[in-house]
Amino acid sequence: MSKKILLVEDDKTTILLLHKFIEDLGYHIVKTVATGEEAIREVIKTSPDLVLMDIVLGGEIDGIDTTRQINEGYRIPVIYITSSTDSDTLKRALATNPAAYIVKPADKKELKSAIDLALLRHEMEEKLKDSELRFFTILNSIGDAVFVMDTADQITYVNPIAERITETTINKLIGRRFTDVMNIQYDGVYSGLDDATEDIFFNYFISKSGKKVPVDFSMSPIIDFNGLRSGSVIILRDDTERVSSELKLKDSYIQIKKAVDGIIRAMAQTLETRDPYTAGHQRRVADIAQAIAREMHLQEKEIEGIFMAGIIHDVGKICIPSEILSKPGRLSPIEFDLIKTHPQIGYDILKTIEFPWPLAEMVYQHHEWLNGSGYPRGLIRDEILLGARIICVADVVEAMASDRPYRAALGVENALAEIIDKKGILFDRDVVEICIKLFRELNYRMI
Ligand SMILES: [Fe+2]
Structure with missing residues:
Protein backbone atom coordinates (compact mmCIF):
# COMPACT_ATOMS: atom_id res chain seq x y z
CA MET A 1 0.00 0.00 0.00
CA ASN A 140 8.90 0.71 35.39
CA SER A 141 6.80 -2.33 36.16
CA ILE A 142 9.42 -4.57 37.82
CA GLY A 143 9.53 -4.74 41.59
CA ASP A 144 13.28 -4.01 41.95
CA ALA A 145 14.98 -0.62 41.91
CA VAL A 146 16.84 0.02 38.64
CA PHE A 147 19.63 2.56 38.22
CA VAL A 148 21.19 3.12 34.79
CA MET A 149 24.57 4.85 34.77
CA ASP A 150 26.76 6.30 32.01
CA THR A 151 30.51 5.70 31.73
CA ALA A 152 31.16 8.42 34.33
CA ASP A 153 28.89 6.47 36.69
CA GLN A 154 26.35 9.26 36.63
CA ILE A 155 22.74 8.19 36.84
CA THR A 156 20.88 8.58 33.54
CA TYR A 157 17.71 6.68 34.41
CA VAL A 158 15.91 5.34 37.46
CA ASN A 159 12.59 3.54 37.74
CA PRO A 160 9.85 4.44 40.26
CA ILE A 161 11.03 1.78 42.76
CA ALA A 162 14.47 3.44 42.81
CA GLU A 163 12.79 6.73 43.66
CA ARG A 164 10.87 5.03 46.45
CA ILE A 165 13.83 3.16 47.95
CA THR A 166 16.08 6.25 47.90
CA GLU A 167 13.21 8.52 49.01
CA THR A 168 14.43 10.92 46.30
CA THR A 169 12.65 12.15 43.18
CA ILE A 170 13.92 11.23 39.74
CA ASN A 171 14.98 14.84 39.01
CA LYS A 172 17.27 14.84 42.02
CA LEU A 173 18.79 11.47 41.10
CA ILE A 174 19.58 12.07 37.43
CA GLY A 175 23.15 13.26 36.92
CA ARG A 176 24.37 12.20 40.36
CA ARG A 177 26.85 9.42 41.00
CA PHE A 178 25.29 6.24 42.36
CA THR A 179 27.74 6.10 45.27
CA ASP A 180 26.72 9.63 46.28
CA VAL A 181 23.11 8.56 46.40
CA MET A 182 23.55 5.21 48.13
CA ASN A 183 26.25 4.13 50.51
CA ILE A 184 25.91 0.37 50.48
CA GLN A 185 27.66 -1.39 53.34
CA TYR A 186 28.11 -4.93 54.54
CA ASP A 187 27.04 -6.14 57.95
CA GLY A 188 26.54 -9.30 59.93
CA VAL A 189 24.32 -10.36 62.76
CA TYR A 190 26.27 -12.76 64.87
CA SER A 191 24.55 -15.60 66.64
CA GLY A 192 27.04 -15.68 69.47
CA LEU A 193 27.28 -19.42 68.81
CA ASP A 194 30.55 -21.19 68.05
CA ASP A 195 29.02 -22.36 64.82
CA ALA A 196 29.52 -19.40 62.47
CA THR A 197 27.05 -20.82 59.93
CA GLU A 198 24.33 -19.44 62.18
CA ASP A 199 25.58 -15.87 61.60
CA ILE A 200 23.70 -13.77 59.03
CA PHE A 201 25.40 -11.39 56.61
CA PHE A 202 23.76 -8.82 54.34
CA ASN A 203 24.27 -5.58 52.42
CA TYR A 204 22.41 -2.52 53.59
CA PHE A 205 22.14 1.24 53.31
CA ILE A 206 20.81 3.86 55.67
CA SER A 207 17.69 5.48 54.21
CA LYS A 208 17.04 9.21 54.35
CA SER A 209 14.69 8.58 57.25
CA GLY A 210 17.53 6.83 59.11
CA LYS A 211 16.29 3.27 58.58
CA LYS A 212 18.77 0.45 58.00
CA VAL A 213 17.48 -1.18 54.81
CA PRO A 214 18.95 -4.58 53.89
CA VAL A 215 19.40 -4.89 50.11
CA ASP A 216 20.42 -7.50 47.61
CA PHE A 217 22.12 -5.90 44.61
CA SER A 218 23.73 -6.78 41.31
CA MET A 219 25.63 -4.68 38.79
CA SER A 220 26.00 -5.38 35.06
CA PRO A 221 27.89 -3.44 32.40
CA ILE A 222 26.06 -2.09 29.33
CA ILE A 223 28.02 -3.08 26.23
CA ASP A 224 27.37 -1.17 22.99
CA PHE A 225 27.42 -2.49 19.40
CA ASN A 226 31.18 -1.92 19.22
CA GLY A 227 31.76 -4.08 22.27
CA LEU A 228 32.61 -1.10 24.45
CA ARG A 229 31.22 -0.39 27.90
CA SER A 230 28.74 2.45 27.58
CA GLY A 231 27.52 2.39 31.16
CA SER A 232 26.17 0.07 33.78
CA VAL A 233 22.94 -1.05 35.40
CA ILE A 234 22.43 -1.66 39.09
CA ILE A 235 19.46 -3.69 40.25
CA LEU A 236 18.64 -3.29 43.91
CA ARG A 237 16.15 -5.41 45.83
CA ASP A 238 14.78 -4.56 49.24
CA ASP A 239 15.92 -7.56 51.30
CA THR A 240 14.22 -6.57 54.57
CA GLU A 241 11.76 -9.46 54.59
CA ARG A 242 14.35 -12.19 53.96
CA VAL A 243 16.79 -10.82 56.53
CA SER A 244 14.11 -10.35 59.19
CA SER A 245 12.74 -13.88 58.69
CA GLU A 246 16.29 -15.26 58.89
CA LEU A 247 16.82 -13.30 62.09
CA LYS A 248 13.62 -14.71 63.56
CA LEU A 249 14.69 -18.20 62.54
CA LYS A 250 18.09 -17.67 64.09
CA ASP A 251 16.51 -16.41 67.33
CA SER A 252 14.26 -19.43 67.57
CA TYR A 253 17.21 -21.71 66.80
CA ILE A 254 19.17 -20.10 69.65
CA GLN A 255 16.17 -20.50 71.96
CA ILE A 256 15.82 -24.17 71.08
CA LYS A 257 19.55 -24.69 71.44
CA LYS A 258 19.53 -23.09 74.88
CA ALA A 259 16.56 -25.27 75.87
CA VAL A 260 18.30 -28.45 74.64
CA ASP A 261 21.47 -27.40 76.40
CA GLY A 262 19.52 -26.78 79.62
CA ILE A 263 17.71 -30.11 79.43
CA ILE A 264 20.96 -32.03 78.86
CA ARG A 265 22.69 -30.30 81.77
CA ALA A 266 19.65 -30.90 83.99
CA MET A 267 19.78 -34.61 83.12
CA ALA A 268 23.49 -34.70 83.96
CA GLN A 269 22.88 -32.99 87.30
CA THR A 270 20.07 -35.38 88.20
CA LEU A 271 22.53 -38.24 87.89
CA GLU A 272 25.25 -36.45 89.80
CA THR A 273 22.98 -35.74 92.80
CA ARG A 274 22.54 -39.51 93.14
CA ASP A 275 26.23 -40.24 92.64
CA PRO A 276 28.33 -37.56 94.35
CA TYR A 277 31.60 -39.43 93.64
CA THR A 278 31.19 -38.92 89.94
CA ALA A 279 29.91 -35.37 90.35
CA GLY A 280 31.71 -33.28 87.72
CA HIS A 281 32.98 -36.45 85.96
CA GLN A 282 30.69 -36.00 82.95
CA ARG A 283 31.51 -32.30 82.59
CA ARG A 284 35.25 -32.98 82.76
CA VAL A 285 34.93 -35.81 80.20
CA ALA A 286 32.93 -33.47 77.98
CA ASP A 287 35.64 -30.80 78.27
CA ILE A 288 38.47 -33.21 77.40
CA ALA A 289 36.44 -34.72 74.52
CA GLN A 290 35.66 -31.25 73.18
CA ALA A 291 39.34 -30.22 73.37
CA ILE A 292 40.38 -33.40 71.50
CA ALA A 293 37.69 -32.86 68.84
CA ARG A 294 38.76 -29.26 68.37
CA GLU A 295 42.43 -30.21 68.09
CA MET A 296 41.40 -32.79 65.46
CA HIS A 297 39.84 -29.87 63.53
CA LEU A 298 36.38 -31.41 63.37
CA GLN A 299 33.50 -29.23 62.25
CA GLU A 300 32.08 -26.92 64.92
CA LYS A 301 28.70 -28.66 64.88
CA GLU A 302 30.33 -32.07 65.38
CA ILE A 303 32.45 -30.71 68.26
CA GLU A 304 29.29 -29.38 69.85
CA GLY A 305 27.60 -32.80 69.58
CA ILE A 306 30.61 -34.56 71.12
CA PHE A 307 30.57 -32.12 74.03
CA MET A 308 26.83 -32.67 74.57
CA ALA A 309 27.21 -36.46 74.43
CA GLY A 310 30.11 -36.17 76.92
CA ILE A 311 27.92 -34.18 79.34
CA ILE A 312 25.39 -37.03 79.58
CA HIS A 313 27.42 -40.09 78.57
CA ASP A 314 26.69 -41.84 81.91
CA VAL A 315 23.00 -40.83 82.06
CA GLY A 316 22.06 -44.55 82.05
CA LYS A 317 23.54 -44.85 85.55
CA ILE A 318 20.36 -43.18 86.76
CA CYS A 319 18.84 -46.67 86.85
CA ILE A 320 21.73 -48.21 88.82
CA PRO A 321 21.21 -48.30 92.61
CA SER A 322 23.20 -45.50 94.21
CA GLU A 323 24.78 -47.88 96.74
CA ILE A 324 26.46 -49.73 93.87
CA LEU A 325 27.58 -46.46 92.23
CA SER A 326 29.14 -45.22 95.46
CA LYS A 327 30.34 -48.59 96.81
CA PRO A 328 33.78 -48.01 98.34
CA GLY A 329 35.21 -51.49 97.67
CA ARG A 330 35.55 -53.66 94.58
CA LEU A 331 32.33 -54.52 92.71
CA SER A 332 31.11 -58.12 92.53
CA PRO A 333 30.69 -59.59 89.03
CA ILE A 334 26.92 -59.21 89.33
CA GLU A 335 27.25 -55.58 90.40
CA PHE A 336 29.67 -54.96 87.54
CA ASP A 337 27.25 -56.58 85.07
CA LEU A 338 24.61 -54.22 86.36
CA ILE A 339 26.92 -51.21 85.88
CA LYS A 340 27.58 -52.42 82.32
CA THR A 341 23.92 -51.91 81.43
CA HIS A 342 24.24 -48.10 81.66
CA PRO A 343 25.16 -47.42 77.98
CA GLN A 344 22.06 -49.37 76.86
CA ILE A 345 19.84 -47.57 79.41
CA GLY A 346 21.32 -44.20 78.38
CA TYR A 347 20.58 -45.05 74.74
CA ASP A 348 17.00 -46.04 75.59
CA ILE A 349 16.47 -42.75 77.44
CA LEU A 350 17.83 -40.62 74.61
CA LYS A 351 16.85 -42.51 71.45
CA THR A 352 13.36 -41.04 71.10
CA ILE A 353 14.54 -37.45 71.46
CA GLU A 354 15.51 -35.76 68.21
CA PHE A 355 18.79 -33.95 68.81
CA PRO A 356 20.81 -32.23 66.09
CA TRP A 357 23.60 -34.74 66.85
CA PRO A 358 23.69 -38.56 67.28
CA LEU A 359 23.76 -38.25 71.08
CA ALA A 360 21.96 -41.53 71.83
CA GLU A 361 24.35 -43.51 69.61
CA MET A 362 27.50 -41.89 71.07
CA VAL A 363 26.25 -42.63 74.61
CA TYR A 364 25.46 -46.22 73.54
CA GLN A 365 29.01 -46.71 72.20
CA HIS A 366 31.18 -44.95 74.78
CA HIS A 367 32.42 -48.23 76.33
CA GLU A 368 33.10 -49.95 73.01
CA TRP A 369 36.76 -50.74 72.27
CA LEU A 370 38.51 -50.99 68.91
CA ASN A 371 39.28 -54.72 69.18
CA GLY A 372 35.65 -55.61 70.00
CA SER A 373 36.30 -56.34 73.69
CA GLY A 374 34.15 -53.44 74.88
CA TYR A 375 30.46 -53.45 75.77
CA PRO A 376 27.51 -53.64 75.32
CA ARG A 377 27.67 -54.77 71.66
CA GLY A 378 31.36 -55.55 71.11
CA LEU A 379 31.61 -53.19 68.13
CA ILE A 380 34.98 -52.93 66.34
CA ARG A 381 36.97 -50.07 64.76
CA ASP A 382 34.92 -47.99 62.29
CA GLU A 383 31.69 -49.47 63.61
CA ILE A 384 32.27 -47.12 66.54
CA LEU A 385 31.45 -43.45 65.91
CA LEU A 386 34.46 -41.12 66.09
CA GLY A 387 32.62 -39.12 68.76
CA ALA A 388 32.24 -42.26 70.89
CA ARG A 389 35.95 -43.16 70.40
CA ILE A 390 36.86 -39.66 71.62
CA ILE A 391 34.53 -39.81 74.65
CA CYS A 392 35.89 -43.27 75.49
CA VAL A 393 39.49 -41.97 75.73
CA ALA A 394 38.40 -38.84 77.65
CA ASP A 395 36.39 -41.07 80.02
CA VAL A 396 39.35 -43.34 80.79
CA VAL A 397 41.74 -40.42 81.37
CA GLU A 398 39.29 -38.56 83.63
CA ALA A 399 38.33 -41.69 85.59
CA MET A 400 41.95 -42.67 86.28
CA ALA A 401 43.05 -39.14 87.09
CA SER A 402 40.27 -38.59 89.65
CA ASP A 403 39.34 -40.11 93.00
CA ARG A 404 36.90 -43.00 92.94
CA PRO A 405 34.84 -44.48 95.84
CA TYR A 406 37.06 -47.55 95.75
CA ARG A 407 40.47 -45.88 95.19
CA ALA A 408 42.38 -42.61 95.28
CA ALA A 409 43.25 -40.75 92.07
CA LEU A 410 45.98 -42.44 90.01
CA GLY A 411 47.12 -39.18 88.40
CA VAL A 412 47.11 -37.85 84.84
CA GLU A 413 50.47 -39.38 83.88
CA ASN A 414 49.31 -42.89 84.81
CA ALA A 415 46.13 -42.27 82.84
CA LEU A 416 48.13 -41.14 79.80
CA ALA A 417 50.44 -44.16 80.16
CA GLU A 418 47.37 -46.42 80.12
CA ILE A 419 45.94 -44.97 76.89
CA ILE A 420 49.37 -45.06 75.23
CA ASP A 421 49.69 -48.71 76.23
CA LYS A 422 46.31 -49.58 74.68
CA LYS A 423 46.68 -47.28 71.68
CA GLY A 424 45.45 -48.99 68.51
CA ILE A 425 44.20 -51.97 70.55
CA LEU A 426 41.42 -50.55 72.68
CA PHE A 427 41.67 -46.87 71.85
CA ASP A 428 41.76 -44.95 68.57
CA ARG A 429 45.39 -44.19 67.68
CA ASP A 430 44.75 -40.62 66.42
CA VAL A 431 42.53 -39.76 69.38
CA VAL A 432 45.14 -40.99 71.85
CA GLU A 433 47.93 -39.03 70.15
CA ILE A 434 45.88 -35.82 70.20
CA CYS A 435 44.97 -36.40 73.85
CA ILE A 436 48.68 -36.84 74.76
CA LYS A 437 49.53 -33.69 72.83
CA LEU A 438 46.84 -31.79 74.71
CA PHE A 439 48.16 -32.70 78.15
CA ARG A 440 51.88 -32.77 77.44
CA GLU A 441 52.38 -30.04 74.83
CA LEU A 442 49.38 -27.77 75.03
CA ASN A 443 49.24 -27.78 78.85
CA TYR A 444 45.63 -28.87 78.99
CA ARG A 445 44.40 -29.06 82.59
CA MET A 446 41.27 -30.71 83.97
CA ILE A 447 39.23 -28.29 86.03
FE1 LIG B 1 30.34 -44.79 81.35
Missing part, protein backbone atom coordinates in the same frame (compact mmCIF):
# COMPACT_ATOMS: atom_id res chain seq x y z
CA SER A 2 1.49 3.31 -1.13
CA LYS A 3 2.31 5.94 1.48
CA LYS A 4 -0.16 8.80 1.99
CA ILE A 5 1.15 12.33 1.45
CA LEU A 6 -0.61 15.54 2.45
CA LEU A 7 0.27 18.42 0.12
CA VAL A 8 0.04 21.92 1.61
CA GLU A 9 0.45 24.33 -1.32
CA ASP A 10 -1.50 27.33 -2.60
CA ASP A 11 0.10 27.74 -6.03
CA LYS A 12 -1.88 25.92 -8.72
CA THR A 13 1.07 25.38 -11.09
CA THR A 14 3.19 23.90 -8.32
CA ILE A 15 0.30 21.70 -7.24
CA LEU A 16 -0.05 20.26 -10.74
CA LEU A 17 3.68 19.66 -11.02
CA LEU A 18 4.02 18.04 -7.61
CA HIS A 19 0.98 15.84 -8.20
CA LYS A 20 2.57 14.45 -11.33
CA PHE A 21 5.95 13.94 -9.66
CA ILE A 22 4.53 12.23 -6.62
CA GLU A 23 2.16 9.94 -8.49
CA ASP A 24 5.05 9.02 -10.82
CA LEU A 25 7.12 8.15 -7.76
CA GLY A 26 4.42 5.74 -6.61
CA TYR A 27 3.11 7.71 -3.65
CA HIS A 28 -0.45 8.79 -3.10
CA ILE A 29 -1.55 12.38 -2.37
CA VAL A 30 -4.30 11.92 0.15
CA LYS A 31 -5.33 15.58 0.06
CA THR A 32 -4.15 18.95 -1.18
CA VAL A 33 -4.89 22.03 0.94
CA ALA A 34 -3.93 25.69 0.57
CA THR A 35 -3.79 26.94 4.18
CA GLY A 36 -2.20 25.94 7.48
CA GLU A 37 -5.56 25.70 9.23
CA GLU A 38 -6.84 23.22 6.63
CA ALA A 39 -3.58 21.28 6.87
CA ILE A 40 -4.01 20.75 10.61
CA ARG A 41 -7.59 19.56 10.11
CA GLU A 42 -6.47 17.10 7.39
CA VAL A 43 -3.67 15.74 9.54
CA ILE A 44 -6.24 14.89 12.19
CA LYS A 45 -8.64 13.46 9.63
CA THR A 46 -6.38 11.51 7.25
CA SER A 47 -3.28 10.67 9.35
CA PRO A 48 -0.85 11.09 6.44
CA ASP A 49 2.55 9.39 6.43
CA LEU A 50 4.28 12.61 5.32
CA VAL A 51 3.46 16.28 4.74
CA LEU A 52 4.87 18.35 1.85
CA MET A 53 4.62 21.90 3.19
CA ASP A 54 4.92 25.22 1.44
CA ILE A 55 5.97 28.01 3.79
CA VAL A 56 4.12 31.01 2.38
CA LEU A 57 0.44 30.13 2.56
CA GLY A 58 -2.87 31.95 2.10
CA GLY A 59 -4.29 31.56 5.63
CA GLU A 60 -3.53 33.14 9.04
CA ILE A 61 -0.53 30.93 9.79
CA ASP A 62 2.39 30.09 7.54
CA GLY A 63 3.84 26.65 6.86
CA ILE A 64 6.38 26.85 9.69
CA ASP A 65 3.78 27.65 12.37
CA THR A 66 1.57 24.95 10.90
CA THR A 67 4.41 22.44 11.23
CA ARG A 68 5.07 23.54 14.80
CA GLN A 69 1.43 22.87 15.69
CA ILE A 70 1.45 19.49 13.93
CA ASN A 71 4.63 18.55 15.84
CA GLU A 72 2.90 19.27 19.14
CA GLY A 73 0.41 16.45 18.66
CA TYR A 74 1.77 14.13 16.00
CA ARG A 75 4.92 12.43 14.84
CA ILE A 76 4.65 13.01 11.07
CA PRO A 77 7.68 13.90 8.94
CA VAL A 78 7.36 17.29 7.21
CA ILE A 79 9.31 18.33 4.09
CA TYR A 80 9.32 22.04 3.26
CA ILE A 81 9.03 22.95 -0.42
CA THR A 82 9.46 26.69 -0.65
CA SER A 83 10.78 29.62 -2.60
CA SER A 84 12.00 31.25 0.62
CA THR A 85 15.75 31.16 0.93
CA ASP A 86 16.40 33.95 3.42
CA SER A 87 18.30 32.93 6.50
CA ASP A 88 15.60 33.96 9.02
CA THR A 89 13.02 31.72 7.37
CA LEU A 90 15.53 28.91 7.10
CA LYS A 91 16.41 29.27 10.79
CA ARG A 92 12.75 29.24 11.84
CA ALA A 93 12.10 26.26 9.58
CA LEU A 94 15.04 24.24 10.94
CA ALA A 95 13.79 24.84 14.48
CA THR A 96 10.76 22.67 13.64
CA ASN A 97 13.06 19.72 12.86
CA PRO A 98 11.90 19.09 9.27
CA ALA A 99 12.78 15.95 7.35
CA ALA A 100 14.08 18.11 4.44
CA TYR A 101 14.07 21.65 3.05
CA ILE A 102 13.67 21.85 -0.73
CA VAL A 103 13.89 25.06 -2.69
CA LYS A 104 11.50 25.47 -5.65
CA PRO A 105 11.47 24.57 -8.42
CA ALA A 106 11.63 21.04 -7.03
CA ASP A 107 13.62 18.52 -8.95
CA LYS A 108 11.97 15.12 -9.28
CA LYS A 109 15.05 13.14 -8.20
CA GLU A 110 15.69 15.45 -5.27
CA LEU A 111 12.07 15.10 -4.22
CA LYS A 112 12.23 11.31 -4.45
CA SER A 113 15.33 10.97 -2.31
CA ALA A 114 13.97 13.47 0.25
CA ILE A 115 10.64 11.59 0.55
CA ASP A 116 12.28 8.14 0.63
CA LEU A 117 14.78 9.21 3.28
CA ALA A 118 12.16 10.98 5.38
CA LEU A 119 9.88 7.94 5.39
CA LEU A 120 12.75 5.55 6.13
CA ARG A 121 14.10 7.69 8.97
CA HIS A 122 10.62 8.11 10.38
CA GLU A 123 9.99 4.36 10.27
CA MET A 124 13.28 3.67 12.10
CA GLU A 125 12.58 6.34 14.69
CA GLU A 126 9.16 4.86 15.32
CA LYS A 127 10.63 1.39 15.79
CA LEU A 128 13.24 2.80 18.18
CA LYS A 129 10.60 4.68 20.12
CA ASP A 130 8.46 1.54 20.32
CA SER A 131 11.33 -0.54 21.68
CA GLU A 132 12.29 2.25 24.09
CA LEU A 133 8.70 2.40 25.26
CA ARG A 134 8.61 -1.37 25.75
CA PHE A 135 11.95 -1.22 27.59
CA PHE A 136 10.88 1.54 29.95
CA THR A 137 7.47 -0.06 30.53
CA ILE A 138 9.26 -3.24 31.65
CA LEU A 139 11.70 -1.32 33.87
